[in-house]
Amino acid sequence: MSVNYLSLCFGYLQALTELPATEPIDKAVQILEGAMQEFLTHGYAATSMDRVAAAAGVSKATVYSHFGDKEGLFEALVKRLAQQKFLHLTTLDCWHEEPRHSLPQLITNALQHVLCDPEHLAFIRLIIGESGRFPKLAQIFVQNLSKPGIELMSQYLAKHPQLNIADPEATARIIIGAVVYFVQIQEMLHGQEIVPMEPERLINAITDLVITHQSPQAASI
Amino acid sequence: MSVNYLSLCFGYLQALTELPATEPIDKAVQILEGAMQEFLTHGYAATSMDRVAAAAGVSKATVYSHFGDKEGLFEALVKRLAQQKFLHLTTLDCWHEEPRHSLPQLITNALQHVLCDPEHLAFIRLIIGESGRFPKLAQIFVQNLSKPGIELMSQYLAKHPQLNIADPEATARIIIGAVVYFVQIQEMLHGQEIVPMEPERLINAITDLVITHQSPQAASI
DNA sequence: GTCTATAGATCGATAGAC
DNA sequence: GTCTATCGATCTATAGAC
Secondary structure (H helix, E strand, O other): OOHHHHHHHHHHHHHHHOOOOOOOOOHHHHHHHHHHHHHHHHOOOOOOHHHHHHHHOOOHHHHHHHHOOHHHHHHHHHHHHHHHHHHOOOOOOOOOOOHHHHHHHHHHHHHHHHHOOHHHHHHHHHHHHHOOOOHHHHHHHHHHHHHHHHHHHHHHHHOOHHHOOOOHHHHHHHHHHHHHHHHHHHHHOOOOOOOOOOHHHHHHHHHHHHHOEOOHHHHOO | OHHHHHHHHHHHHHHHHHOOOOOOOOHHHHHHHHHHHHHHHHOOOOOOHHHHHHHHOOOHHHHHHHHOOHHHHHHHHHHHHHHHHHHOOOOOOOOOOOHHHHHHHHHHHHHHHHHOOHHHHHHHHHHHHHOOOOHHHHHHHHHHHHHHHHHHHHHHHHOOHHHOOOOHHHHHHHHHHHHHHHHHHHHHOOOOOOOOOOHHHHHHHHHHHHHOEOOHHHHOO
16 A cells, blocks of 8 residues: 555545544554553552453453453553553752762652552552462562662662661662552551651651761760 | 461361361361462452352352352452451560560561461452452451551551651661562562562661661761 | 341353454 | 454352252
8 A cells, every 4th residue: 555545535534433543543552541440540460351341442352362362461451560660760960969968859759640540559459469379460560660779769868878787678668668568558548548648758857867877886975 | 387387286186186087077168168268369350250169168059058158258258358367467575675676576477477388378369359350358468467467567667766767667668668669579479489588678778777877867967 | 146148249261253 | 454253261159059
């Protein structure tokens, strides 16, 4: 087929298929979109392949022909989400500034990113909830998201020697853990009204702990 | 391991007391024991009332007559577990010693308690995994476990003025968050071999951060 | 109160037409 | 490759005997 022929027929084909059908949408991606909606909302066990097919706009047999069975579809979805959410980690700047200003900004960005992304929240819920029955998928999550996050924060701490951090990796886990725990209690477990706390208080406390820190040698007179 | 030994002894004593069973065990408790085994292993959706009845040693109709429906049974189980696990929080001592020695001991105890209790781990998995569909149960978890934990650590920090903690509650969340995040990555998400770290490194880093901390006034020359 | 037996719906997965 | 139609298993919940 020539380009000219496609151009002439474009309007006609569009009217027939009701889609901008210059290129057919990849069915696999289409299915994964529907699977994401269902799995993130209902979890693994409560998600039916019928509803996945309906949400994706295809037949159930098409889903099975692409992904084998329910577990295969679930694994493909988790791997896709782990890659998608990884990209949102690399958007960090302000490394050159002083920690006094850059650290709270770093934490604020991370907090806002997770708090404003219900999809990310539902993904973590799903991974933790199924980590007992799908340990391999939990490890993919750790490999693609937790590990890069820890390494990034660890490098940040190590490249600011004035902070006197003896163990950057362990300290990175403390900072990230504080943020993750805050999100889990306030948002994931709906503890906002039971143990209320403004994010600023946590950010200030973390910054204060890390900034006004002395080396053990200097502390023990 | 002393924990395993205690568990073995407890099971033995329990078996002994079951022998002179002149009085039948409460059916409701019996059902909840079976429900716990099934829900903690398979999650909410993948747990069938047939297997709960079989695990409890009663008929399915008996389960329904006691708890109404599947959700009612699940709610009763979560409330029972939230009360049971609360008791394990109050076993803390060594408040009088110096933080330099009592703080790492406090953290070590908390870590060992969770790491050596797969039931507790599975309970957290279940609560987080179902927190989107059962927000009320997640709030019960926060009310009975997270909130007391934060308050306990907050009081500990406040009663050691030499630590110069400006915001004890926020700092308590940092410490607990670091421990919870460590357990979640290493054990719950099976990240032991992907991001290995000895618990001692985390404990030392936390202790170092908190102990060698100066008040903001003293830090800014 | 507790049981057996079963209804009615929905599940994962597949065969066969096109 | 994608569809419709369907199978056998399993699910929640209940009716009725004891």
